[in-house]
Amino acid sequence: MTDSDVHGALAEYQSLRAEIDSRAKFQQQILALQLTLTSAIVAFALSSPGLLPVLLIVPLSSYLLCGRYVGQRTAMRWTTRYINEELAPRVPGGLGWAAWSQANRRPARVLDWFIPLLICFPGAGVLALGWTLWPTFTHRHAGAVVGLGTVWTVGLLATGLSIYLLTGVLRSRPASTESAIDHPADAQSV
Numbered sequence: 795m796t797d798s799d800v801h802g803a804l805a806e807y808q809s810l811r812a813e814i815d816s817r818a819k820f821q822q823q824i825l826a827l828q829l830t831l832t833s834a835i836v837a838f839a840l841s842s843p844g845l846l847p848v849l850l851i852v853p854l855s856s857y858l859l860c861g862r863y864v865g866q867r868t869a870m871r872w873t874t875r876y877i878n879e880e881l882a883p884r885v886p887g888g889l890g891w892a893a894w895s896q897a898n899r900r901p902a903r904v905l906d907w908f909i910p911l912l913i914c915f916p917g918a919g920v921l922a923l924g925w926t927l928w929p930t931f932t933h934r935h936a937g938a939v940v941g942l943g944t945v946w947t948v949g950l951l952a953t954g955l956s957i958y959l960l961t962g963v964l965r966s967r968p969a970s971t972e973s974a975i976d977h978p979a980d981a982q983s984v
């Protein structure tokens with residue numbers, strides 16, 4: 795392997811690490827947007843009793859943002875996998891950070907990232923659906939019950955899909971450090 799090959803691999807590594815950092819920032823922005831948007835919608839809906847159906851926006855927006863959040867996480871894992879499998883072998887001595895981070899991962903991170911994300915994304919949807927259940931299905935006008943009931947049901951499906959997306963991320967993580975070394979594609983601990 796020539797010096798130019800090594801320099802090319804290192805330059806690509808730097809570029810990919812910058813991409814991972816950028817995606818991690820996008821994740822934080824998505825999380826902040828979810829918290830801000832949900833808070834604003836809840837505050838607006840509670841400002842007047844007639845606005846309570848506005849809460850039906852929350853499960854849908856939560857699902858959309860959850861999908862983007864998980865998409866960023868998936869892209870970071872793919873990038874990490876490429877770094878570990880394609881770039882590290884092209885650099886004499888490998889890329890030490892990838893091996894070190896895999897060997898020194900924290901154990902399962904259920905309490906510090908999974909449960910908070912469940913509360914933030916589908917939890918907000920469940921809260922909004924619960925808050926609107928009675929007014930949605932006991933409305934005076936049958937047309938309103940059908941329309942709001944349809945939106946409520948779609949919101950319930952969207953909330954279920956958010957749970958599915960987040961549990962998919964949890965299921966794809968290795969259970970221990972040994973599995974992280976065996977399966978470097980799942981070693982991204984962002």
